[in-house]
Amino acid sequence: MNAPIVADSVAALRVQVRNWRLAGLRVAMVPTMGALHDGHISLVRIALERADRCVVSIFVNPTQFAPTEDLDRYPRQLTRDLERLREAGAHLAFTPSVAEMYPTGFATKISVGGPSSGLETDFRPNFFDGVATVVAKLFLQAAPDCAVFGEKDYQQLCVVRQLCRDLDLPVEIVGAPTVRDAHGLAMSSRNAYLGDAELDIARQLNAILRRTAAALSAGADEADAIEDATKAVISVGFRKVDYVAARASVTLEPWQQNRNGRLLAAAWLGTTRLIDNVEIPSA
Numbered sequence: 001m002n003a004p005i006v007a008d009s010v011a012a013l014r015v016q017v018r019n020w021r022l023a024g025l026r027v028a029m030v031p032t033m034g035a036l037h038d039g040h041i042s043l044v045r046i047a048l049e050r051a052d053r054c055v056v057s058i059f060v061n062p063t064q065f066a067p068t069e070d071l072d073r074y075p076r077q078l079t080r081d082l083e084r085l086r087e088a089g090a091h092l093a094f095t096p097s098v099a100e101m102y103p104t105g106f107a108t109k110i111s112v113g114g115p116s117s118g119l120e121t122d123f124r125p126n127f128f129d130g131v132a133t134v135v136a137k138l139f140l141q142a143a144p145d146c147a148v149f150g151e152k153d154y155q156q157l158c159v160v161r162q163l164c165r166d167l168d169l170p171v172e173i174v175g176a177p178t179v180r181d182a183h184g185l186a187m188s189s190r191n192a193y194l195g196d197a198e199l200d201i202a203r204q205l206n207a208i209l210r211r212t213a214a215a216l217s218a219g220a221d222e223a224d225a226i227e228d229a230t231k232a233v234i235s236v237g238f239r240k241v242d243y244v245a246a247r248a249s250v251t252l253e254p255w256q257q258n259r260n261g262r263l264l265a266a267a268w269l270g271t272t273r274l275i276d277n278v279e280i281p282s283a
């Protein structure tokens with residue numbers, strides 16, 4: 001495979017995408033914060049199935065981190081990321097600086113309602129404003145036909161769909177299944193923070209969620225099932241549970257029995273916060 005073109009300015013990105021469009025090619029985008037793992041590569045593969053050219057953005061977006069969060073220690077490994085993109089066949093890596101994305105005087109924020117309320121927002125109040133603002137900018141900069149987001153960040157996927165619907169952004173949003181290791185642990189750049197003992201604990205989160213989703217589908221009382229799941233997460237070794245919650249799969253409003261839904265969780269393992277989610281199939 002050829003190495004991807006690397007564009008670090010909006011102008012260079014636009015020239016390249018315009019040339020592809022003039023040639024009649026369809027363009028897909030995969031927005032990332034780098035530290036690419038197999039989950040990201042699966043998004044690139046899906047993008048390549050749906051378009052002729054794939055743009056991957058690598059930008060650790062400061063506006064979606066709270067001052068107490070891990071912006072400084074978030075893994076950055078551009079050389080390795082570019083090699084992974086070459087192997088995967090991505091065509092362009094967009095690697096803007098913070099100054100390119102947020103030049104002096106930048107003063108706009110996009111705030112999405114609906115699915116952004118609750119869950120992550122209860123614990124990271126500015127997170128989705130940061131995500132929505134940067135994703136809107138990336139879409140306006142790259143003007144892709146479609147963009148692929150992982151279901152691992154399920155609430156983010158719902159928020160991005162809402163953003164595009166509400167602002168008439170002409171980008172088809174494609175949700176991609178979560179990639180997991182052999183033990184069910186969802187791939188995440190933050191897994192790099194975990195030692196072996198913590199990985200063993202982290203690997204139990206998904207099994208607890210699957211068990212709970214199955215119980216809910218089978219008619220278990222929702223409050224009891226959520227309480228049992230929360231206790232189980234703590235008992236396997238997590239330090240703190242931010243939430244375990246059953247929601248409607250598109251709106252993320254409260255889940256109703258016998259409807260298709262999503263069970264979402266966020267929990268702390270030491271100083272690392274992990275999220276995961278599974279489907280609650282309708283009975």
Ligand code: PAF
Binds near residue numbers: 033153
């Ligand atoms: O999911 C991520 O990696 C980020 O939230 C995103 C969508 C690239 C925006 O910075």
